[in-house]
Amino acid sequence: MKPFDVYTLQDITPVRAKGSWLWDETNTPYLDLYGGHAVISIGHSHPVYVQKISEQLQQLAFYSNSVINPLQQELALKLGIQSGYTDYDLFLCNSGAEANENALKLASFRNGRKKVVAFSGSFHGRTSLAVAATNDAKLQAKINTAHDVVFVPLNDKEAFSAQMDETVCAVIIEGIQGVAGIYEPEPLFLQYIREQCNAFGAMCILDEVQSGYGRSGLFFAHQYVALRPDLITVAKGMGNGFPIAGVLIHPDFKAVYGMLGTTFGGNHLACAAAIAVLDVIAQENLMQRAETVGQQWIHTLKSMPGVKDVRGKGLMIGVEFEKPIQNLKQSLTFKHRMLTGTAANKQTIRLLPALTINQNDIDRFNEVLYAELQNY
DSSP states (O other): OOOOOOSOOOSOOEEEEEBTEEEETTOOEEEESSHHHHTOSSOBTOHHHHHHHHHHHHHOOOOOTTSOOHHHHHHHHHHHHHHTOTTSEEEEESSHHHHHHHHHHHHHHHHOOOEEEEETTOOOOSSHHHHHTSSOGGGOOTTGGGSOEEEEOTTOHHHHHHHOSTTEEEEEEESSBTTTTSBOOOHHHHHHHHHHHHHHTOEEEEEOTTTTTTTTSSSSGGGGSSOOOSEEEEOGGGTTTSOOEEEEEOTTOOOOTTSSOOSSTTOHHHHHHHHHHHHHHHHTTHHHHHHHHHHHHHHHHHTSTTEEEEEEETTEEEEEESSOOHHHHHIIIIISOEEOBOOSSTTEEEEOOOTTOOHHHHHHHHHHHHHHHTTO
């Protein structure tokens, strides 16, 4: 038996990591500017994180959700305070796809409807409802297309309005589109979504799986706009590599026995990891740091030759080049040992480093990129 091939694998085998660096089996270092799809929020092997998980592992790693887990209560309290959503409830699960799946189910439980409005370029996961709301036909099996989902262009009020009526269950939108290539919903467009959801009784779902947990410079990317979603989904940076995700649920929702459930979601070890992440974000002021460092980085990247556009906020950055980037990407990865991400926009690389990345490492990348672009 062998692993089922679902990705095109790069010829790199990491065996250890620290901060923003990985080392392979030959002890070759790689600068990690991608964080494994924005998962590494506080850096690899952060001492607070390692200690918290190690201590919990020696006490109790797992028991089911049929018993009281004080760590869930601690996590919910800290997440509420740091995110500003103290009055919301928290359902814990294992992945971003699962969080979006459950958010869409909650929306349908709430209003009894099934139509979903999503956006061009969206990515919400690979489970049945989540992938149906993902704007990528090659990811959808025939069974996924049975769901009633329509896609409209991002920031197009007229196209969006044409789909809104009393049949809409939910509108789901990313705080910043990640996989598409780092595209932001305009503030007025986000506010308009909230207004239209209110007008028609639809649920407003903010997918903050990639753009949340301080990456944008605020806890959630949508918080640059004055609105309160009905449901907010989180994952990726929430556990810094340990699988955990959640749905923040507006207080108007009422729990019904059997509505949601999970075996592994919110287990003791996962909660310990997530608590450590929140503690480090607060102690090291990582949200403000992400905003400050990100603004300067974006400014520097915009001045480079061959760069067509730079998009994003904080440490969620998309760099679009004037030409195809296959050779550039290969050179960054295998010549300079720097890991970056790709996007659906084939001329864009994504930069999603740990929020703890130091300025020397950013400067190192900038120097390498500038030198490569001289011959681009």
